[in-house]
Amino acid sequence: MILELSNIYKDYSAGDVDVPVLKDVSLSVKEGEYLSIMGPSGSGKSTLMNIIGLLDRPTSGTYLFDGIDVSSQNDNKLSLIRNKGIGFVFQNFNLMPRETALANVELPLLYAGVKRRARRELAAAALERVGLSERMTFFPTQLSGGQKQRVAIARAIVNSPKILLADEPTGALDSRSGDQVMDLFKSLNKEGVTIVMITHERAVAECADKIVVIYDGELMSQEEFSRKTSQRHGGDISEG
Amino acid sequence: MIENLRLSFRGILSHKMRSALTMLGIIIGIMAIIIIVSLINGASEQLKSSFIGSSTTIELTPYAAQSNYDFFSPEYSAAESGPLEGVGEIPDEALKMVKDIPGVSDAAKAYMMNYSAQVSYLGQSSSTTAYGVDTEYFKMADYRVISGRLINENDLKQHNNVIVFDNQFSNIIFRNTDPLGKTVQLGSELFTVVGIVAKPLDESKINNMEDYEMQMGYTSPVFVPMTSWNDLQGYDDIQILTLKISDPDLMIAATNEAADILDSLIDSSVITYKSSMLQDMADSLQETVQMTSLLLGGIASISLLVGGIGIMNIMLVSVTERTREIGLKKALGARRRVILGQFLTESVVLSGLGGIIGVLLGIGIAKLIAAFVMMPAPISVSSIVVSVSFSMGIGIIFGIVPSVKAAKLDPIDALRYE
Ligand SMILES: Nc1ncnc2c1ncn2[C@@H]1O[C@H](COP(=O)(O)OP(=O)(O)OP(=O)(O)O)[C@@H](O)[C@H]1O
Ligand SMILES: [Mg+2]
Numbered sequence: 120m121i122l123e124l125s126n127i128y129k130d131y132s133a134g135d136v137d138v139p140v141l142k143d144v145s146l147s148v149k150e151g152e153y154l155s156i157m158g159p160s161g162s163g164k165s166t167l168m169n170i171i172g173l174l175d176r177p178t179s180g181t182y183l184f185d186g187i188d189v190s191s192q193n194d195n196k197l198s199l200i201r202n203k204g205i206g207f208v209f210q211n212f213n214l215m216p217r218e219t220a221l222a223n224v225e226l227p228l229l230y231a232g233v234k235r236r237a238r239r240e241l242a243a244a245a246l247e248r249v250g251l252s253e254r255m256t257f258f259p260t261q262l263s264g265g266q267k268q269r270v271a272i273a274r275a276i277v278n279s280p281k282i283l284l285a286d287e288p289t290g291a292l293d294s295r296s297g298d299q300v301m302d303l304f305k306s307l308n309k310e311g312v313t314i315v316m317i318t319h320e321r322a323v324a325e326c327a328d329k330i331v332v333i334y335d336g337e338l339m340s341q342e343e344f345s346r347k348t349s350q351r352h353g354g355d356i357s358e359g
Numbered sequence: 360m361i362e363n364l365r366l367s368f369r370g371i372l373s374h375k376m377r378s379a380l381t382m383l384g385i386i387i388g389i390m391a392i393i394i395i396v397s398l399i400n401g402a403s404e405q406l407k408s409s410f411i412g413s414s415t416t417i418e419l420t421p422y423a424a425q426s427n428y429d430f431f432s433p434e435y436s437a438a439e440s441g442p443l444e445g446v447g448e449i450p451d452e453a454l455k456m457v458k459d460i461p462g463v464s465d466a467a468k469a470y471m472m473n474y475s476a477q478v479s480y481l482g483q484s485s486s487t488t489a490y491g492v493d494t495e496y497f498k499m500a501d502y503r504v505i506s507g508r509l510i511n512e513n514d515l516k517q518h519n520n521v522i523v524f525d526n527q528f529s530n531i532i533f534r535n536t537d538p539l540g541k542t543v544q545l546g547s548e549l550f551t552v553v554g555i556v557a558k559p560l561d562e563s564k565i566n567n568m569e570d571y572e573m574q575m576g577y578t579s580p581v582f583v584p585m586t587s588w589n590d591l592q593g594y595d596d597i598q599i600l601t602l603k604i605s606d607p608d609l610m611i612a613a614t615n616e617a618a619d620i621l622d623s624l625i626d627s628s629v630i631t632y633k634s635s636m637l638q639d640m641a642d643s644l645q646e647t648v649q650m651t652s653l654l655l656g657g658i659a660s661i662s663l664l665v666g667g668i669g670i671m672n673i674m675l676v677s678v679t680e681r682t683r684e685i686g687l688k689k690a691l692g693a694r695r696r697v698i699l700g701q702f703l704t705e706s707v708v709l710s711g712l713g714g715i716i717g718v719l720l721g722i723g724i725a726k727l728i729a730a731f732v733m734m735p736a737p738i739s740v741s742s743i744v745v746s747v748s749f750s751m752g753i754g755i756i757f758g759i760v761p762s763v764k765a766a767k768l769d770p771i772d773a774l775r776y777e
């Protein structure tokens with residue numbers, strides 16, 4: 120198992136009251152798996168993703184990343200695990216606006232202490248992998264949304280992480296660029312990259328091998344979800 | 360590190376106006392230091408060169424080894440009782456060795472009674488400095504004859520009670536009468552005036568009475584034959600050595616070397632030879648330096664404190680502005696010290712740049728002022744190095760708080776920051 124979350128709770132305190140956002144979430148992801156997490160807006164998808172990505176800590180519960188209990192790790196250790204083990208793809212790309220595509224992709228390697236030349240080569244290879252070898256010296260402002268997201272994917276895979284985490288990777292893209300990104304994810308997964316992707320679009324979610332739903336902070340299978348919602352209003356997940 | 364420098368310069372260049380204003384405090388502080396240091400150095404150099412210009416002759420006088428008082432000073436007589444006897448004359452061998460020192464063109468030995476020699480004529484008495492000299496002395500000390508003659512070999516051989524007056528002092532004693540052939544009393548002995556001498560003054564350097572006295576460097580003295588001296592004193596006195604310096608740059612080294620020679624050849628544990636003039640000069644220079652550092656300390660600490668606070672302020676703004684960037688970097692695996700290093704470098708570069716600009720402006724303005732008031736404004740490398748490293752130190756000190764704040768940001772809070 121790459122990820123093993125058991126009985127994860129996350130509360131946010133808003134003023135005096137504690138707002139529970141994740142309730143008793145348990146989730147396991149195997150090596151090579153491609154998992155989508157769906158859920159309406161505000162259901163806690165991003166919160167879960169941040170915990171999986173070691174950007175945030177759960178209020179309670181245990182989380183093993185690649186067999187390591189991460190709750191006992193300090194800030195610097197977590198940075199190290201993120202750097203070597205996790206690739207992030209964000210909805211809004213999060214590229215450094217003043218750096219070229221190549222320099223953006225080099226960043227994780229820089230923090231991993233890779234030497235300059237090797238950095239160049241690895242970053243160039245990653246950009247080639249996402250089909251952007253012609254755009255290496257472009258700045259983010261000179262790239263389309265789809266291209267920016269592909270740079271972000273190159274950055275996410277450049278350190279050969281154990282897992283790729285994507286939070287609404289197509290959320291800011293038109294359908295054609297979105298499809299490109301999904302094709303890329305699929306082929307990366309075929310090459311053995313483990314992917315956990317958050318989305319609220321059913322079509323996007325269906326690219327994955329497996330779909331789970333988070334609803335009001337609780338994680339469930341699609342069947343459970345339909346049962347729960349049809350009792351109330353029979354709505355569709357993608358509508359939120 | 361190179362990466363950090365690159366990021367710093369880009370950060371600074373992307374906010375040129377803001378960076379310039381931030382650096383202003385440091386720039387002004389460092390500029391003030393450079394200006395003041397160089398002007399004060401210039402002033403003291405000028406002081407030194409005016410000393411050297413006038414006094415190409417230097418007297419090495421014996422100091423009491425224990426009390427460190429000039430043997431001729433009032434402090435000495437208060438501290439020790441009675442004259443030092445049995446020290447003996449300066450040997451000719453020592454004189455020869457001193458003349459061979461580079462930078463020394465001539466040397467002569469003499470006896471001296473500093474300021475305390477009482478000269479009486481017709482019941483009027485006046486105190487001055489008296490020298491017991493040989494025939495060499497006048498040439499070496501640049502005296503020329505105005506009337507009468509100098510002390511000669513015959514006077515020395517026969518212990519003649521003859522006396523030569525400096526022009527200035529003879530005017531005080533004799534006023535309008537012709538001094539030659541008159542008899543005056545020096546101490547307990549009577550002397551016949553045989554000559555009047557004067558030192559040519561460097562007119563170009565005399566603007567006022569003070570300059571004049573500095574030029575003279577002595578209260579105009581009287582001279583008697585060296586051989587009459589011990590009769591006059593009633594005991595065997597200690598001699599002084601007068602040096603003529605040909606190269607002002609070697610003055611201090613040559614004087615010290617001469618003093619060492621005398622100390623080694625004159626077998627005495629009670630005296631040591633020093634130049635009172637060099638001593639005075641060293642004292643007054645030290646005083647200037649102390650004043651300078653006090654003044655500097657004040658100006659520097661205030662303006663640099665203000666500059667440092669300015670840098671801290673702008674770094675805090677910069678951390679806030681770049682919260683998302685910091686969050687992203689942490690998400691991508693940047694550790695605390697990477698972030699810390701980035702911001703600390705930026706702060707040091709900012710302040711160091713301010714320091715360099717301050718140094719350049721300071722040099723320019725110091726040279727400008729110096730050109731206006733016609734004095735040198737030497738720029739010491741050490742003051743530049745100290746200024747720039749000091750300003751960088753300020754960058755570190757005032758950059759720590761913002762940098763630690765940046766390094767400690769929680770990645771999730773930073774990423775969410777709008
Ligand atoms: N820092 C916070 N403080 C308080 N409440 C928070 C905080 N972050 C998230 N929440 C709350 O947690 C809940 C889940 O938020 P989250 O961002 O995980 O939703 P999401 O499923 O990603 O929604 P979306 O699809 O709109 O991105 C929301 O109700 C939100 O108000
Ligand atoms: Mg979200």
